Amino acid sequence: MKNKIQAVKGARDFYPEQMLLRNWLYANMRSAAQAFGYQEYDGPFLETLELYAAKSGDELVKEQSFVFNDRGGEKVTLRPELTPSLARMVAARQRQLPRPIRWWSFGPFWRYERPQKGRSREFFQWNVDLLGVESPAADAELAAVAVTFFQMVGLTASEIKLQFNDRRLMDEQLATLGLAANKTAVFRLIDRRGKLGATAWEQYAGEVGVTPEQLNGLKALLANADLWRQSEGCQAFVEAGQALGIGPFLEFDPTVIRGLDYYTGIVLEARDRESEFRAILGGGRYDDLVGDVGGDRLPGMGFAMGDVVIGLVAQKYQKVPPLRPSPTQVLVAQFDQISPAEALRLAAQLRAGGLRVEWYPETAKLDRQLKYADVNGIRFAALLGPDELAQGCVTIKDLAARTQTTYARAAVVDALRQGLESQM
């Protein structure tokens, strides 16, 4: 380990194996989003600091963004999230975009945080947003997109829950308790309900300025699993969710608040039911954000899912199908008694027939070449040795079936195509 240059802290290498996992997640995200008619888009990876300064939440911008001065002295930031870019892009074309706007995206984001399990400094995130519709059914659709993804990767309602709450409901309830004035601090208090011990939490409540009376009210509030029934919006949300078939995943949780300042209504958060990992996704309704970046008011709802936690969850529950990095279908072996050009010619012939063909680049012992095919999961080996060459044929070895057959040169492509159709 001498003088090896290290990767940047919190950045990950994607070796072919990890790339398979990422692409598998991506493929399912795309399928889930497209099943609901969402269109793929992307924003720039670099944005002005100004874009985030207005809304995202102080900590995220001031402490957790990669910010630098470009050569012209402008403050530029590596995007820590996508929603502000989305709001900016939509605001710029507000008059010409047909509504509703259903968009999704998957790309890299950066946050300057201390890395931990499930959290890195550079990560990929799936964003799904629906703009121009302000209804509980729209909120439920977003939840259904997320659940559809879970189902596509094989995660069930017994493994995953999708928690929801409503900021408007909480606003009302806090106002009733006379806590509207320091709402931000109380939200933060609520957020820590499950984390702090009972006495520590109550002490913290006192520090925030919550009176003993208010504390009792707050505790009752947070213990009330049926609180959502007092909100017409929540009721309609659950109703629509049930119509969409995602009822088993949904779970009301009054302690789900979400940190981002721009949420104005329903907020969502998905977790594994064993609570081993941090949140799988987070999202919510943001009806004022587009207006705040200079557009006309345009209601929106969306969520974001990072690749790290869902990757860990999918692996823990063994949902990742066995994938192999090599795309090769046929390995053309090489024999030292004949010219390498013969192997190249055969490989070219097979490729011309539409097959994915890899050529073994040296005349190693045959068992070595076959072992290479084996460890890479290559199904077929094409053997063109002195015997076959003399007879104008090729031996095809099926490594999965452990059989081999010799074919006339002209019949090889068809034989391989047929063989590939029979999955082993």
Add this chain to the structure above:
RNA sequence: GUGCCUGUAGCUUAAUGGCAGAGCACUGGACUGUGGAUCCAGAUGUUGCGGGUUCGAGCCCCGUCAGGCACCCCA
């Protein structure tokens, strides 16, 4: 950004302050035209990095880097 824990071969790991070992993987052979098993043999380390204490440091101390846990925040 704060506190705590960890860092030994490619991977998993062992070693009361006293010769750095093992398993898996790898390489070669048994078997030079036939892969997953078996057997035999072999290679592999500045013990993350830098300093200090000591006759002697993988082990103790300081610093640093990286990872993990709890804060903070959040995907």
